Amino acid sequence: ILNVEQSPQSLHVQEGDSTNFTCSFPSSNFYALHWYRWETAKSPEALFVMTLNGDEKKKGRISATLNTKEGYSYLYIKGSQPEDSATYLCASITGANNLFFGTGTRLTVIP
Amino acid sequence: EPEVTQTPSHQVTQMGQEVILRCVPISNHLYFYWYRQILGQKVEFLVSFYNNEISEKSEIFDDQFSVERPDGSNFTLKIRSTKLEDSAMYFCASSEGAGRGEKLFFGSGTQLSVL
Numbered sequence: 001i002l003n004v005e006q007s008p009q010s011l012h013v014q015e016g017d018s019t020n021f022t023c024s025f026p027s028s029n030f031y032a033l034h035w036y037r038w039e040t041a042k043s044p045e046a047l048f049v050m051t052l053n054g055d056e057k058k059k060g061r062i063s064a065t066l067n068t069k070e071g072y073s074y075l076y077i078k079g080s081q082p083e084d085s086a087t088y089l090c091a092s093i094t095g096a097n098n099l100f101f102g103t104g105t106r107l108t109v110i111p
Numbered sequence: 112e113p114e115v116t117q118t119p120s121h122q123v124t125q126m127g128q129e130v131i132l133r134c135v136p137i138s139n140h141l142y143f144y145w146y147r148q149i150l151g152q153k154v155e156f157l158v159s160f161y162n163n164e165i166s167e168k169s170e171i172f173d174d175q176f177s178v179e180r181p182d183g184s185n186f187t188l189k190i191r192s193t194k195l196e197d198s199a200m201y202f203c204a205s206s207e208g209a210g211r212g213e214k215l216f217f218g219s220g221t222q223l224s225v226l
Contacts, residue, residue: 004153032211043115044154044202046214089154097142097209098167101154 002026002092006102013080014110020076021105023090027071034099035064035075036089044089047075080109113137117203117218124193124225132188132221134203142166142206143186144215145178147199154202160186161209193225 004025013019025033032051038044048057053068061078077084087106091099116135124130136143145157159166160178177189186205190197200222204215 034215036217041219043219044217046216049212049214051211091154097144097159097206097213097215098156098169099146099154099215100156103153 002094002100004090004092004100004102006088006090006105008105009103010106010108012108012110015080015082017080018076018078019080019107020074021088021107023073023075023102025071025073025090025092025100027068029094030068030071030092032093033066033068033073034091034093035073036091037086038089038104039086047088075105077107080107082109082111085109113216115203115205115216115218117201117221119221120219121222122224124223126195126225127192130190130193130223132190132201132203132223134186134188134218135184136186136203136205137207137216138184140205140207140216142209142213143178143180144204144206145188146202146204146217147171148202149196149199157188166209190223193223195225198223198225 007022035047036044048064050066055066063076066073087104089104091101118133143160148154156169158168158172175191179187200220202220203218206213206215
């Protein structure tokens with residue numbers, strides 16, 4: 001079992017603000033780190049899969065970085081929009097493709 | 112865009128009853144998974160399935176649970192005798208492969224309530 005932690009648990013930001021949240025995971029035997037976006041009543045949607053130390057990935061206004069040596073990843077959202085409101089989950093993975101999730105960060109973007 | 116579908120979206124059952132949760136993974140995917148989230152807790156891995164057999168299972172996945180791929184499209188999770196603590200959102204997922212950078216595609220879940 002991998003202990004994955006996310007902070008903060010919830011976040012309210014004004015439309016147009018940029019924001020970021022953290023995922024920490026065990027750095028030993030690191031295999032891969034996933035970020036998912038989960039809107040209420042919908043499927044969790046994969047944002048990024050990151051495997052290499054120093055990885056930076058970007059999808060539109062959302063980007064993520066990875067530090068496997070110290071065991072953390074940051075997710076950034078630039079210019080938050082109301083449609084970004086969702087729970088953002090990170091998950092660390094063993095070689096067997098079993099995801100160990102954090103508790104998520106619930107983001108609310110206020111128009 | 113192809114998606115993983117799950118039925119039903121909500122299932123209410125009495126304690127001790129059997130339930131079957133159904134999933135249709137994405138058609139060219141080879142690896143299938145079940146996860147669950149008890150309210151207020153983390154999403155937890157239950158089981159992975161490949162080539163018609165279980166690849167990995169967690170401690171949660173005890174003898175009360177079983178999975179099956181009865182035909183070429185469906186992937187089911189059976190709970191033989193439900194307990195109150197089985198109440199959770201159950202997610203099915205699939206992936207094309209099991210490589211390091213492989214994404215999982217999730218369904219929208221079945222909310223199971225055991226009374």
